[in-house]
Amino acid sequence: MNSKGLDYTLLTLVIIGAVNWGLIGFFRFDLVAFLFGDMSWLSRIIYALVGISGLYLLSAYGRIRSIDQA
Template sequence: MNSRGLDYTALTFVIIGAVNWGLIGLLKFDLVAFLFGNLSWLSRIIYIIIGICGLYLLSAYGRFTDGKKED
């Protein structure tokens, strides 16, 4: 997988995590736990993947540009 594909995959997982945290904050509803079980092995793996993707996107923060330099 090229870097761009990895960037978009990581971004997708982080968006899923952000929506999940928004639901927890607003409605006290954990979508991941609802779909995969409360701290089941599968939901824990999803939480770990989302965390790793968040850390990866920290390193990719400066690469998300349209290719134009600002003056």
């Protein structure tokens, strides 16, 4: 998978995480827990992937900055 494909995949995971946090904040409804169980092994993997995706996408700031300077 090239970098662009990885970026889009991880961005999709982060958006899913943001929507889930919005649902928790506005309605106290955890979509991941609803679909996969409250802190089941599958929901914990999803939470971990969303977190790792967010950390990876921090590097997007550096790449955007380097593109602007080019």
